[in-house]
Amino acid sequence: MALPLDGDGSNDLSYTAPRYRTTGVSNGVGNNGLQAPAIIGNCSCDEFYIQFKNNLPFQSHHTCPTDGNSVGYNPLAGGANGYLGNGFEDFTWTNLHTHGLKVHPGATNPQNECDGNGFTGTKPSFYDFYCNKDLSAQQLCQVYGDNILVDAHAMYAPPVAAGATLRYQYPLDAHIPGVAMYHPHHHGSVSAQMPTTVGPLIVPESSLPGGVEYLYTPTSNALTPDCNRLKNILKKQPIENSRIIQISGIWFRNKTGAESDQPSDDSQPFVGAPDGPTGRVNPLLFNEADGSPKFSNAAGRDWALLNGAFQPTITMTAKRYDRWNIITAFTMKWLDITIQQLDAAGNPVVPNPSACTFQLLGRDGVPLPTVPRTIKSRLDRNSPYVNNLILNTGNRVDVLVKCDTPGTYVLVSGAGPYRHNPAACQTVHCELFGSAQIQPAPGNNLYPVGGALRELPFAVLATVQVDPLPPTSAGLADATFVDGVCRSKLEQWPYTDYLNFPASVKQCFSFMNSDYGGMCAVNGRTLNIDDLSTATLAFEWEVRDTAYHPFHLHSTPVRMVSLPNCAKDLANMWQEGDGNNIVALPVCLMPNSGCTWTEEGSGRQEGGRGGSLMGGKSGSPVTVCDNMTLEWLAPNFSAPPPPKGQCKGVTKARPEPDCTPKYGMFHCHAIPHEDEGCVEVVAFWCDKEPVLAQCPEFYP
Structure with a gap:
């Protein structure tokens, strides 16, 4: 609704x-x-x-x-x-x-x-x-x-x-x-x-004068017909009328017995013993009198719901583009999403590389610099590419989906090129949802095949029913777009006008990953205040440990200026110049990504100031592999917003400019880590010099 x-x-x-x-x-x-x-x-x-x-x-x-x-x-x-x-x-x-x-x-x-x-x-x-x-x-x-x-x-x-x-x-x-x-x-x-x-x-796109015409222009004269064709598809399926698919995670899985000796699971389970210190019983999930759970789940598995439903059916028409806007409402974990066709035994039909394709339009509410982009990833530099979507907690994607062959398919996580790598991260928050290495497997790994409920090596999120294109509509089939037929006119909005950004203040923030991936602290601190000057406006941040800990800055998107090789060499889900609101690179956890992670964190095993120390231990040096550079524009509270032409009618007056400090934050978007203090409160000042944050070279 x-x-x-x-x-x-x-x-x-x-x-x-x-x-x-x-x-x-x-x-x-x-x-x-x-x-x-x-x-x-x-x-x-x-x-x-x-x-x-x-x-x-x-x-x-x-x-x-x-x-x-x-x-x-x-x-x-x-x-x-x-x-x-x-x-x-x-x-x-x-x-x-x-x-x-x-x-x-x-x-x-x-x-x-x-x-x-x-x-x-x-x-x-x-x-x-x-x-x-x-x-x-x-x-x-x-x-x-x-x-x-x-x-x-x-x-x-x-x-x-x-x-x-x-x-x-x-x-x-x-x-x-x-x-x-x-x-x-x-x-x-x-x-x-x-x-x-x-x-x-x-x-909505209807908020723009002229709708999508205001947002997109042909990348070149030669691509004008294709760009116009794309804009016509988007006019018929504007964002506000697109297919909204919200994926929510319900964490019923419990760690008991032998599992209780493993590193922290970073979760508050819906059933089982209550988490936290004595007396901190969650009354939403447990009875306060005796700590008994209010909900039961005999399978003890995690579940993913789509728009509140378990494994619903999505209906499409073959050879026609369908616009999806996917919201990853997980509080932790990540998804490697593909569309698969299963045989009678429940195995993916191989080869079937192009039966359905994802072409990306935007991520986290920001259009790509050029659209569309056919998404592809590979396990390592010697593997073939796969058409898949890599989504982390809080990510949203605007994507065109097209299946050319009628039939019954499944939308799944865990059947793509990636798997959970416990050698790099042993805690629950960085698991790949649906990966066969996770036991007990998520509930979505159970799916009816051939009249029987089978345990699959991946999680089925939804059934995708692709109906034939009616014979009377044969001329309405959509030809597949090449990449980048339109350019997004992002310069029309001040906060994405990267061509005219003012000089930037450079800072560095690390999530200081340690404790098998279960510990997170911004530059070694929890719940600290960092002063920024909005008189400076533009910031360039180096951000580290995003393979383990998704980075989320409130109140504004960020632009990726540089990416590590572990991401660029394996996937085009992220490219330099893209806008984001959640920045996470879980592919850098893969065994052949080029990054070498120790089991206790992102430090290395020897050479610490105190001698031979494991990574993440006090005094050990921090290893850098998954760092990226982001830039973003802070609001200028001491001045009115600059006039622009994206508004229908007259812009409503804003409150008078003032220099009262304003407070936002950024944090790890593995949400239990936010609750545990992996947060930096950001104080915006218009008359104070910013603190030039620096990433520590050693663990405190």
Whole structure:
């Protein structure tokens, strides 16, 4: 279901336990509320509102401050006072993140407060907010921009009282059409809440004057006919009417017995023993009285749902392009997606390299510099290429799909060139979903073949039914596009006008991967503040350890300036010059990628300052192999947005420019790592010199 949203429009949503629901919404298969609705925001150059109530159950047993006016340990404050701590906690406090929008970060301080006088009623004390179950639920907190440092108090006794309400106001300047997503982002509970709360957030192509004509132009005169043909296909299937496929991961798998001695699984399982310190029982998943699970899953497997359904059927017409926008709503793990045809034994039909093809248009809400791009990957430099999509947690792709031969196919993960490589990473978050090396295999590896349920060496996400092109439509078959027939006119938006970027400030950030892939800390620190100067505007960042830890910067996309050989030599899923919002290179974990990883991290085995030390241990040198360079444009809060011509009508006035610092963040998008503190809070200043962050050469 899609909820339209025009300028000054608003949508009311609700968080409930155990799932995110909207009244009367069904995904068509009877699972009401398993899939959050898509929001189509036709409000570029305008503003819109999203208001939601927190109807989750109140949780009082571990959130109360110990000294009456503070909650938890906050490294930002240098001790046990403040709000932000690390670890799985505050399971029923929540907020909202607009993942993928180029939008104002909103927060004017890191202290979880409403904006200005934006709290309706008597403002509670810190103690009451976290401990008083009788605190009035009639609260309205006004929030500006993508502020994920506020949260909503949980309701105590549903449905007697209404839950606390957050009302987000989003100013949206001229914005490239694309698919973003919204989900909760309260530090400490993101990994618990996100699996069932993600929804698509779409900036439509109809928001452009002239639609796709405004966005694309022929790459050359010779390619004008093909570019026009591509634009005609996109006009008939604009982003807002494309096939939205959201893939969500539900983590029912448990690590018990012999597995309990393995490295941390980086997860909060839905069943089994509760994670975290004593008393930190998630009331969404476990009974608080005795810690027993609320859900059961005899198979003990992980599951992937498409739009809330298990292994649904996607119907297409042969020889015609179908536009898909895929959202990877996983909180961890990655996907190697192909379309396969199975024989009677459940094995892929070989050879079948071109029965169906993926041609990429854009990634993470940003069009490729030239479109389309036929995606190809290979296991090593001596292997043949395969047409596949490599997606990590939080990635979105805009892709044209075409199958030339009618028949029944399956959309799968784990049948492409890649497999999970436990020699490089032993923790759950960097597993390839569906890989045969994972035991027990994900639930999607079970699939009916030949009248029997079979265990396949890959995960089946959906059945793809390709119907014949009707004889009367034989002349309507789509000829396959060569790559790059159109150029995307990205220079029309200030934040992607890389041809005219100002001089950049150079910085380096490393996720300091260690502990078998299970440890992540930004430059050796957790939950730190990094000061940036928005007077500088442009930044060039070297980012390391993206093979293990997906990089996500809030409130803006980034552009890949340089890529490591381990990515460029194996796949064209990423190319220098592409825009991204989630940057991850799991192919660099492959045995023949050119990178050599030790089992405990990205350091090497000898030569440390303290002698012969394993990688990732204190004092050992950091090995660099998967580093890349990113550039991005910070918002200039001390000046109004520059005028551009992408808006229909008159641009709505923005708030007066000011130099109040604004707070956003970047973090590892293996979401349990965000909860555990692999986060850098970014403070935007218009009158302060930036701290020139440097990547450590040795593990602390």
